[in-house]
Amino acid sequence: DTEVTQTPKHLVMGMTNKKSLKCEQHMGHRAMYWYKQKAKKPPELMFVYSYEKLSINESVPSRFSPECPNSSLLNLHLHALQPEDSALYLCASSQVTGGAIYEQYFGPGTRLTVT
Amino acid sequence: GESVGLHLPTLSVQEGDNSIINCAYSNSASDYFIWYKQESGKGPQFIIDIRSNMDKRQGQRVTVLLNKTVKHLSLQIAATQPGDSAVYFCAENMGRGGNEKLTFGTGTRLTIIP
Numbered sequence: 001d002t003e004v005t006q007t008p009k010h011l012v013m014g015m016t017n018k019k020s021l022k023c024e025q026h027m028g029h030r031a032m033y034w035y036k037q038k039a040k041k042p043p044e045l046m047f048v049y050s051y052e053k054l055s056i057n058e059s060v061p062s063r064f065s066p067e068c069p070n071s072s073l074l075n076l077h078l079h080a081l082q083p084e085d086s087a088l089y090l091c092a093s094s095q096v097t098g099g100a101i102y103e104q105y106f107g108p109g110t111r112l113t114v115t
Numbered sequence: 116g117e118s119v120g121l122h123l124p125t126l127s128v129q130e131g132d133n134s135i136i137n138c139a140y141s142n143s144a145s146d147y148f149i150w151y152k153q154e155s156g157k158g159p160q161f162i163i164d165i166r167s168n169m170d171k172r173q174g175q176r177v178t179v180l181l182n183k184t185v186k187h188l189s190l191q192i193a194a195t196q197p198g199d200s201a202v203y204f205c206a207e208n209m210g211r212g213g214n215e216k217l218t219f220g221t222g223t224r225l226t227i228i229p
Contacts, residue, residue: 004158031213042204042219043159050213090158096213101147101166104217106158 003027004107006091012113015081021110023074023091032074033104034066035090043090049074050096081114088112127226128195138188138205138220145207149217150179150190154201162190162203192225200227 004025013019023032031050035043048056049068063085065077074091088111092104128134140148146167151159165172165179165188172179178191188205205220 031215033217042222043217045216045218048214048216055214056210056216092158094215099211101208101211101215103149103161103164104215105161106151108156108158 004091004093004105006089006107006110008110009108010111010113012115013078013081014115015083017081018077018079020078021076021089021091021112023076023093023107024072025093025105025107026072027093027105028071028095029093029105030071030096031094032068033092033094034064034074034076035092035106037088037090037109039087047076078112081112083114086113124221125224125226127228129228130197131194134192134195134199134225136190136192136203136205136223136225138190138223140186140188140205140207140220141218142207142209143183143186145209145218146211147208148179148181148188149206149208150177150188151204151206151219152199152201153204153222159204195225195227197227197229200225 007022034046037043046060047066052068063080067075088109090109091107094104095102149164150162153159163174163177163179165181170181176193180189202222202224204222206217209216
């Protein structure tokens with residue numbers, strides 16, 4: 001199984017709503033990532049989790065709150081978002097073994113629209 | 116056909132021809148590079164990678180070349196097919212051991228003309 005799954009595929013939310021994005025992988029990867037991709041732009045890293053601990057936060061606003069409840073799951077909790085937060089949110093995972101680097105596998109993304 | 120990535124975001128190539136997509140990366144300390152393909156409505160799909168101790172790597176119909184002197188990366192796709200139409204991103208990696216930070220280039224849209 002070399003698949004990263006994300007739910008929901010599409011999400012429309014108001015600026016006062018609270019919602020969550022979910023990501024799951026069963027490849028035994030111990031690093032998981034959240035990226036944000038605006039239309040016609042490259043993905044931009046938001047957060048990195050390594051062994052279920054937050055290792056990188058790219059100065060993301062606190063209205064985005066990541067969570068890694070176990071080695072297979074990654075959540076992104078959303079609260080009080082702004083219309084400019086509308087984007088494709090991508091999850092990725094990769095192996096972590098010593099000092100080696102491995103490719104990241106991406107999910108299909110959640111298309112988020114904030115109204 | 117050939118593109119310079121950051122300066123020419125679109126490339127059209129006749130089916131069956133070879134294509135070259137170029138990318139300039141920014142950090143001389145980057146030690147790992149990946150090419151991703153992204154089709155409309157999908158997440159990036161891994162194509163090929165190369166580590167900084169190599170200058171060339173070949174896959175099936177694809178070759179990546181790395182020139183560290185000028186911080187340049189290229190992706191060659193041989194005998195292009197309609198299914199190759201997509202946006203192609205290069206990405207450079209800093210960090211390791213769970214602290215990998217991928218920085219993506221601006222991308223090049225490749226269109227295969229039947």
